[in-house]
Amino acid sequence: xxxxxLGEFELLVLLAAIRLGEAEAYAVSIVDEIAARxxxxxxxxxxxxxxxxxxxxxxxxxRLGAPQPERGGKARRLVRVERSGREAVxxxxxxxxxxxxxxxxxxxxx
Amino acid sequence: xSAPRLARLLVRLxxxxxxxxxxxxxxxxxxxxxxxxxxxxxxxxxMAESVVIAAALxxxxxxxxxxASGRWLTAGDLRxxxxxxxxxxxxxxxxxxxLAVGIAVATVGFAFTETLxxxxxxxxxxxxxxxxxxVEQPSRDAARLxxxxxxxxxxxxxxxxxxxxxxxxxxxxxxxxxxxxTLITAGLxxxxxxxxxxxxxxxxxxxxxxxxxxAPPVVMVSARFLxxxxxxxxxxxxxxxxxxxLRRTIVGxxxxxxxxxxxxxxxxxxxxxxRDGRASLPGDASLFGILAPGRSLGAARDQLEQLSDRIxxxxxxxxxxxxxxxxxxxxxxxxxxxxxxxxxxxxxLLVIAANVGNLILARSFARQREFALRAALxxxxxxxxxxxxxxxxxxxxxxxxIGIVAGDAALRTFNRMDELPxxxxxxxxxxxxxxxxxxxxxxxxVAGAWPALRAxxxxxxxxxxxxxxxxxxxxxxxxxxxxVVVQIALSVMLLHGALILAQGFRAFTEPTxxxxxxxxxxxxxxxxxxxxxxxxxxxxxxxxxxxxxxRGLPGVRAAGLTTALPRQSPRPVPVELDAAEGGAPASRxxxxxxxxxxxxxxxxxxxxxxxxxxxxxxxAPDAPPVAVVNAPFVERVLGGASPLGRRIRAATxxxxxxxRTIVGxxxxxxxxxxxxxxxAGYYVPLAPETTFLYVAMRVTGDPLxxxxxxxxxxxxxxxxxxxARPERLEDVAGDDLVFFKWGSVxxxxxxLLTLGLALAGVYAMMSLIVARRTREIGIxxxxxxxxxxxxxxxxxxxxxxxxTGGAAGCLLALLSLGMRANLASRLGDGGPWTLPVVVVLLxxxxxxxTWIxxxxxxGVRPGDAxxxx
Numbered sequence: 001x002x003x004x005x006l007g008e009f010e011l012l013v014l015l016a017a018i019r020l021g022e023a024e025a026y027a028v029s030i031v032d033e034i035a036a037r038x039x040x041x042x043x044x045x046x047x048x049x050x051x052x053x054x055x056x057x058x059x060x061x062x063r064l065g066a067p068q069p070e071r072g073g074k075a076r077r078l079v080r081v082e083r084s085g086r087e088a089v090x091x092x093x094x095x096x097x098x099x100x101x102x103x104x105x106x107x108x109x110x
Numbered sequence: 111x112s113a114p115r116l117a118r119l120l121v122r123l124x125x126x127x128x129x130x131x132x133x134x135x136x137x138x139x140x141x142x143x144x145x146x147x148x149x150x151x152x153x154x155x156x157m158a159e160s161v162v163i164a165a166a167l168x169x170x171x172x173x174x175x176x177x178a179s180g181r182w183l184t185a186g187d188l189r190x191x192x193x194x195x196x197x198x199x200x201x202x203x204x205x206x207x208x209l210a211v212g213i214a215v216a217t218v219g220f221a222f223t224e225t226l227x228x229x230x231x232x233x234x235x236x237x238x239x240x241x242x243x244x245v246e247q248p249s250r251d252a253a254r255l256x257x258x259x260x261x262x263x264x265x266x267x268x269x270x271x272x273x274x275x276x277x278x279x280x281x282x283x284x285x286x287x288x289x290x291x292t293l294i295t296a297g298l299x300x301x302x303x304x305x306x307x308x309x310x311x312x313x314x315x316x317x318x319x320x321x322x323x324x325a326p327p328v329v330m331v332s333a334r335f336l337x338x339x340x341x342x343x344x345x346x347x348x349x350x351x352x353x354x355x356l357r358r359t360i361v362g363x364x365x366x367x368x369x370x371x372x373x374x375x376x377x378x379x380x381x382x383x384x385r386d387g388r389a390s391l392p393g394d395a396s397l398f399g400i401l402a403p404g405r406s407l408g409a410a411r412d413q414l415e416q417l418s419d420r421i422x423x424x425x426x427x428x429x430x431x432x433x434x435x436x437x438x439x440x441x442x443x444x445x446x447x448x449x450x451x452x453x454x455x456x457x458x459l460l461v462i463a464a465n466v467g468n469l470i471l472a473r474s475f476a477r478q479r480e481f482a483l484r485a486a487l488x489x490x491x492x493x494x495x496x497x498x499x500x501x502x503x504x505x506x507x508x509x510x511x512i513g514i515v516a517g518d519a520a521l522r523t524f525n526r527m528d529e530l531p532x533x534x535x536x537x538x539x540x541x542x543x544x545x546x547x548x549x550x551x552x553x554x555x556v557a558g559a560w561p562a563l564r565a566x567x568x569x570x571x572x573x574x575x576x577x578x579x580x581x582x583x584x585x586x587x588x589x590x591x592x593x594v595v596v597q598i599a600l601s602v603m604l605l606h607g608a609l610i611l612a613q614g615f616r617a618f619t620e621p622t623x624x625x626x627x628x629x630x631x632x633x634x635x636x637x638x639x640x641x642x643x644x645x646x647x648x649x650x651x652x653x654x655x656x657x658x659x660x661r662g663l664p665g666v667r668a669a670g671l672t673t674a675l676p677r678q679s680p681r682p683v684p685v686e687l688d689a690a691e692g693g694a695p696a697s698r699x700x701x702x703x704x705x706x707x708x709x710x711x712x713x714x715x716x717x718x719x720x721x722x723x724x725x726x727x728x729x730a731p732d733a734p735p736v737a738v739v740n741a742p743f744v745e746r747v748l749g750g751a752s753p754l755g756r757r758i759r760a761a762t763x764x765x766x767x768x769x770r771t772i773v774g775x776x777x778x779x780x781x782x783x784x785x786x787x788x789x790a791g792y793y794v795p796l797a798p799e800t801t802f803l804y805v806a807m808r809v810t811g812d813p814l815x816x817x818x819x820x821x822x823x824x825x826x827x828x829x830x831x832x833x834a835r836p837e838r839l840e841d842v843a844g845d846d847l848v849f850f851k852w853g854s855v856x857x858x859x860x861x862l863l864t865l866g867l868a869l870a871g872v873y874a875m876m877s878l879i880v881a882r883r884t885r886e887i888g889i890x891x892x893x894x895x896x897x898x899x900x901x902x903x904x905x906x907x908x909x910x911x912x913x914t915g916g917a918a919g920c921l922l923a924l925l926s927l928g929m930r931a932n933l934a935s936r937l938g939d940g941g942p943w944t945l946p947v948v949v950v951l952l953x954x955x956x957x958x959x960t961w962i963x964x965x966x967x968x969g970v971r972p973g974d975a976x977x978x979x
Contacts, residue, residue, distance in 0.1 A: 027136045044136065044159065045166035048129075052170060064132060070142060072112060074135025 006092045012038070013050045014089050017060065017079045026065070026076040027051065051079065059085035113141035114153055116514050117160035119543060124164035126171065133163070161511065191501040201473060202505065204870045205466045209509030209553060210516065211863060212462040216549045217517025218524075219455030220542035223448040228541060229438040231370070231533050233307040235400075239437040240270075240407060242397035242414065246430055253430040254390065259421040261387020263397070263432065266417055269410040270399035274302030275380045276371040277395040280832050282825050283376065284352035285339040290821035292832050293335070295353065296374035297395055299382050305400045306370050313347040313362035320361070321379035328379065329358040334366045335375035353378070355829025369532035371398070371437075398437070410434045438533050456549070463553035465867040466502070467561050468593060474498055474565030481566060495562040502558025510550045514538070517546075591907070595915040597868035598952065602919020603926060605861035605948045612858060613944070625780060626715045629806055629839035630813035631675050632820065635832050636801045650799040651831060654729075657707050659823045660805050665816060668808040670710025671796055675804050676780030677843040680704055682788060684761040687747070688769065698761065699747060702781050702788060705796040711738075711776055713806040714839065721754045721774030728795045735794075737770035741777050742789040758792060770794060806839065813838050865955060868915065872908050873959040887967050897968060904967050905960055912956040919952075920945055 006014070016033040017025040027047050034042045054060045065076040081089075112118075118134060125133040137160060144152035173185055195202045230237045242263075246253035255263075264273050277297035284290050300316035308315055311333055320328050329351060336346050343349060346360050353376060364377070383389035391397070401410055414432035421430055435441065474481075481494050521536045530536075538546065634656055636649050653671050660669035674680040682700040708724040710716075716723075719741060728736050739753050748756075753772045760767035772792070782788035796803070809816050817836040824831045883904070890900055923945060 026132070028139055043162060044140070045163040048133065048163065049166050049170045052129075068135070068139075070139060071135035072138035074131050074138060076135060077129065077132035 006088050009046065010050055010054060011089065011092050013047060013054065014059065014081060014085055017081050018086070018089070022078060022080045025079040025081075028076075030079070051077075054085065058082060059088055113137050113156050113160075115538065115543060116511070116518070117141075117156050119547075120160045120164040120511075121167075124167040124171075126167070133167075137163070157515075187497050187500050188504075190497065191504045194501055195504060198473070200873075201469055201870075204866070205469060205502075205505045205557070206509045206512065208462045208466055208863070208867055209506055209550075209557070210513040212459040212553060213510050213513025213546065213550055214517040214520065215458050216455045217514050217538055217542070217546050218520050219451045220545040220549070221517070221521050221536050221538040223451050223545075224539050224542040225534055225536050226440060226444040226448045226451075228539070229533055229535070231437055232535070235305065236533075237436070238271075238401040239305075240399050240401060240410060240434045241437055241439075242273075242399055243433045243435070244397070244430055245433055246428055248428065252396075254393070255430065256422050257384060257390045258387045260384035260391060260397075262420060263414075263417060264385045264387075266420075267399065267410070267413060269402055269405040269413045271402040272302060272305055272400040273385065274299040274305075274398055274400075275384065275391055275395040276302075276398050277380065277392065278372040278374065279394060280834075281354040281376070282821065282829060282832065283354075284822075284825070286343065286349070286351075288822075289339075289818055290825060290833075291339065292821075292834060293375045294373055295376040295378065296370070296372055297378050297380040297392070298371070299380045301382060302398075302400075306368075308364055308368050308370075310362040311365050312345070313360070315362055316377065316379045318379075318382050321381040323381065323383075327356050327358040328361045329353060330362040330364055330377040331360055332366060332368070332375045333363050336363060351376075355825065373532045399434070407434060407436060438531075459549055459553050460556060462867070463556035464593065465597070465870070466505070466553075466557035469870055470498065470502055470557060471561035471564060474561050478565065491566050494566050495559070498562035498565065499554075499558040502562075503554050506550055506554035506557070510546070513550075514546060591911060594868055594872055594911050595918070598865070598912060598915025599918035599922060601861055601865035601868055602916055602948055602952060603922040605858070605865060605951070606919075606923035606945055607926060608858040608861045609944050609948065625676055625839055626808060627838070627840055628810070628813060629714060629808050630816050630820070630836060631804055631806050631839050631842055632817065632836040633834040634671075634803055634805050634824065635834065636828070636830055649830065650801050651828060653707060653796050653798055653800055653803060655827055656803070656805060656824065656831075657709055659827055660807050660820060661709065663807070663816065663819050663823060665810045666807050667810065668709060668712040670713035670806055671707040671803050672704050672710050672806065673706075673796065673800075673803060674702075674704040675806065675842045676714060676839065679782045679788070679843070680791075682791075685792075686759050686761045686766065688757040690751070690756060697747075701743070701747075702791040703760070704781070704791070704793055706793050707796045710793075710806060711779075713808050714779055715808070716776045716779050719775045719777060720752070721772075723774055723776070724793075724795055729798060731798075733795075735768045735770040736773045737792045737794050738774040738776055739772055739792040740779065740781055740790065741775060742781070743792060744775055746790045865952065869955050869959040872911060872956060873963065883967075900967065901964065904964060908956070908960045912952065916949060916952050920949065923948070 012034050013030060016030045016037075020029055020033055027044055030047050030051075031042050031044050034040065051060065051062070055062060059082055061080050061082055062077050063080070065078045067073050067075045117137060121133055121137050122130055137156065140159070141152055141156040144155055169185070169188075231239055244253045244255055245251070267273060275297070276299075279295050279297075280292050281295045282290055283293045283295075298316065300318050300320055303315045310330070313330075316328065316330055319325055331346065331351070336343070340346055340349070346363060349360050350357050351360060352358075358378065380392060380395050381389060384391050399410065401407065411434045414434050418429070418431045421432070484494060485491070518538065521538065524536050634651070636651050657669060657671050660666060660671075663669075680702040682702045685699050685701050685703070687697050687699060706724065708726055708729070711718065711723050718738075721738075723738060724736070727733055737758050739747075739758075744750060744753055747753075753775060756772050757769040758772060759769045776793070778789055781791035805820070807813070807816060807820070814836060817833070820836075821833045824833060887900060887904075890903070
């Protein structure tokens with residue numbers, strides 16, 4: 001995907017991160033969120049790779065939370081969606097909506 | 111509950127440095143959530159997940175131009191490597207399986223070493239526990255100290271916060287219901303308990319007054335023992351158990367996890383009077399200490415060494431030294447064993463890596479045009495070397511994953527063995543894992559870097575000119591050809607040995623000697639910790655008493671004692687046979703023998719064939735020495751002549767035993783099973799007093815049902831008599847069976863693997879020759895050469911290698927037969943067909959290895975071949 005456009009999975013990850021909020025969005029919870037809402041079997045490896053790419057594009061920023069005993073004393077890498085990330089999500093939604101216009105009849109099942 | 115170590119390692123290696131911790135945290139969290147539902151499933155899923163995560167993260171790093179293994183590699187190289195692996199499945203499988211075997215061996219070897227050298231007691235403060243041995247010099251026997259000496263050590267050893275005593279033993283315990291069990295027991299000074307993780311689940315811990323003279327006898331038991339022996343008793347506290355003839359009240363129950371100083375089920379108090387010099391320690395107890403905070407083992411050693419000069423000397427010319435060691439230190443023996451293990455592991459790994467390198471070298475020569483093209487397009491030699499190295503690294507990574515999992519499985523099996531010390535945990539810890547990673551990298555270096563450097567050594571551009579390829583053939587031939595020959599030779603020898611062992615195993619399992627099925631056998635021994643208070647000697651038991659008691663039990667039709675049961679194959683020792691009157695000369699032989707009582711032959715239905723068996727009179731102190739030989743002795747040693755009246759004596763050491771007159775002949779009672787050449791042997795009367803013997807009882811009904819009555823009756827004779835390993839006569843020496851089984855399977859596997867690797871070398875070489883001589887073959891065929899001549903030209907070298915290696919292997923196999931008698935006397939020579947079978951196997955496999963390249967060579971069309979260059 002180019003720097004300015006979002007792939008479908010990138011969009012899902014961004015949406016999940018926005019839903020969860022900065023305090024709760026990290027790889028494991030993002031996987032759970034996407035799986036719960038879409039019913040898809042998401043692999044965490046894909047989420048790591050996507051988060052790295054989104055961060056490089058400047059759409060998200062990450063920081064380490066506090067160490068947690070149930071994680072073997074390791075911290076979570078919490079995700080914050082940046083202003084540009086929210087903008088990209090809005091842009092994707094508009095693009096989808098524009099592409100959707102007038103297709104209702106053609107997508108009806110026969 | 112934590113994520114598997116291997117999974118953590120994979121993720122740790124693949125994740126970028128700044129993301130490592132949180133990615134590991136995610137892995138841990140996801141694993142714990144899964145484990146809460148199903149632990150075995152969680153293990154599998156987390157392992158699989160870690161592989162996917164590691165692959166994805168590595169791929170991403172390569173995409174970013176930040177490769178994990180060097181800046182001169184790209185994602186393109188990785189893709190090419192993966193494609194080659196898929197396109198050459200035989201080579202990939204051979205290399206991966208070989209390296210995986212090496213890495214599995216390395217995992218086991220390094221975990222073994224780590225356990226031997228770096229184990230600690232598995233509880234907080236466990237590294238402060240030290241054992242203190244009192245050693246008499248120069249004999250190095252365990253010395254007994256006086257009460258004053260113990261008082262002195264307690265007062266002066268300031269490097270120790272606490273000085274206690276421990277003992278370990280096996281004792282007869284009469285459990286409620288009347289059954290007698292032989293249990294692992296421990297003695298412990300009650301004041302030591304606060305330093306140990308002993309938290310009773312019921313009742314209380316032992317207290318110092320429990321060990322005071324005249325105190326009522328008490329015992330702590332394990333929860334595990336209660337569940338097994340007293341499942342119907344709701345509250346065991348206050349109940350009594352008879353331990354080694356003494357009735358003790360249960361005062362506390364310890365959890366299953368508590369193990370110290372051994373894996374005991376019962377703990378009894380050791381009196382603490384030795385601390386202030388009022389009393390000596392019981393004979394079976396030894397000292398241990400807890401290091402004072404901030405004091406090292408070395409400081410304690412030095413202090414105890416100084417104290418040694420101040421304690422009593424037992425006899426002129428001798429002295430007693432106090433020696434401190436970590437509780438889990440196994441001494442110099444452990445270092446020797448660990449060194450041997452590491453050397454063996456590295457040798458196996460390097461041989462395997464060299465083999466894989468051989469394969470890669472062959473493939474690299476075959477790809478020289480590709481390399482030349484890349485060089486012409488601007489790739490540096492370093493880049494091409496890196497490409498080959500990366501391909502092998504990929505093979506190594508897959509092999510490492512398989513090898514570590516296989517090694518881990520082997521270690522789990524090993525950990526289930528009962529005989530291991532409680533603190534021994536044979537799993538790959540951080541040191542072992544690090545060593546495995548290093549060993550894998552070294553193996554990969556050998557298997558990848560060496561062929562890569564060799565294959566790219568000459569001017570790569572020459573590859574584009576076509577060349578005649580002969581120079582490369584020769585370069586490949588010398589080192590690799592020698593290696594192939596040596597490997598074929600070794601694999602033939604190994605396979606031959608393995609087949610003999612497998613035959614030995616079969617012979618061992620087949621009942622060659624008919625023995626009765628209604629005989630109970632058991633080992634009867636005097637508790638090793640029991641010593642005579644006055645003399646310090648081990649307490650013995652009268653054989654006559656044991657035999658009388660066994661014979662008198664209900665349902666017992668005959669009973670006898672021996673030092674070696676049928677199928678136990680006592681070790682042959684040198685014996686002398688004197689000359690027959692006017693006949694055969696004297697001779698020296700190596701024969702197995704056993705001591706037996708008069709009732710033994712009857713107990714195992716050994717009918718006397720000639721002369722007589724032993725009589726009670728033969729056991730009198732002044733009776734003339736006699737012996738009874740078996741039927742194989744008469745056949746093999748005397749050629750069928752009567753042995754009666756001949757004399758025989760043991761000739762071990764400087765003083766030979768007394769001459770014994772042969773008075774009878776009994777059938778073959780399984781003196782040696784599996785090796786007919788060792789079946790000839792003889793019997794002598796059992797010594798009247800002993801500490802270790804076997805009882806054989808011919809009974810009515812199920813033999814094992816007579817175990818408890820035997821234990822009870824012997825308990826009445828002496829509470830310290832331990833009845834161990836009760837089993838039917840037909841099950842005797844079952845451990846040997848397992849050894850033979852696994853030994854033969856492992857050896858056959860190793861032999862086949864070596865042969866497979868050697869033949870893979872033949873295949874690689876043949877492929878290379880065909881690839882590089884396509885043009886020549888085409889010209890030959892065009893000029894009218896017959897197929898036979900072409901075959902001879904192509905196959906000649908492979909045939910030479912297989913032939914030379916095979917012949918050398920046969921020679922080695924025959925030579926090793928000579929050493930066999932010393933190493934494993936029970937094995938036969940495998941019969942005349944074993945070696946031919948190996949040779950036929952070698953020829954068939956050799957033919958298969960040459961067939962594919964050969965078919966390719968014969969399929970060359972002259973026109974195509976000429977156009978190709």
